[in-house]
Amino acid sequence: MNTWWSYLQKKPSERAKCCNMIKIALDCHHLNACKARYEYGISDRCVYCNGGRETIEHVLFECRSNTETRENYWKKFEDECSIGLKNSLKVMSNVDKTNLLISGLGNTFTQEWIALYEKIVEFVHNLYIERVKLNASNINNE
């Protein structure tokens, strides 16, 4: 079972956040890289930097427009990591880091990691929602 379903059973109040984690894990979300596949006339590019496609790894680790939010929540996540995990993350590519986080550290729910899951959800969800809201406000202002 997906880690986020198990996590949701332990933390029912995190329902909306878990739903977004699952959508992201299924690569079915509200970022341009996904929307461009289904909506005519939508570009898959990030409009806030010249960094390329607006994918989940772009928003989580690459985009220069949300550095402050990233650093804030990444620090909270790292504070919860073991030294081993922290060191592994340092040498991983952005795609590998994204996959590890989105899979809930490997698709198997581990009760002892619940505080870590909480920080992962906080990191991913806050960056994701901030971007979705920013995109929505830009569309409304056009």
Ligand SMILES: [Zn+2]
């Ligand atoms: Zn960007």
